[in-house]
Amino acid sequence: MTKTSLLYEGKAKKIWKTEDENxxxxxxxxxxxxxxxxxxxxxxxxxxxxxxxxxxxxKYLDE
Structure with a gap:
């Protein structure tokens, strides 16, 4: 899976888009x-x- 663009950057994490929109x-x-x-x-x-x-x-939330 490849990072395509940065959606969010905060003090603790970065969230990236991928080729899969989901x-x-x-x-x-x-x-x-x-x-x-x-x-x-x-x-x-x-x-x-x-x-x-x-x-x-x-995982817990997915149950």
Whole structure:
């Protein structure tokens, strides 16, 4: 599956369109923010963990 265009970019993730109009790609970032964005950092693996959590939530909602 190929990303075609960026639909949304926030502090924690990017949402991409794909060639299939029924599918999107969620790309989670490793960035950390606190105090309304005043403090910024990065933690390797945070995006992967958020992806796993999101996957489980969508599985639950699909039941």
């Amino acid at each position: 599918l999107l790609i969620s790309e989670f970032k490793d960035s950390l923010t606190a105090f309304n964005g005043e403090k910024k950092s990065s933690e390797e693996g945070k995006g992967a963990l958020n992806n796993q959590i999101s996957t489980e939530l969508f």
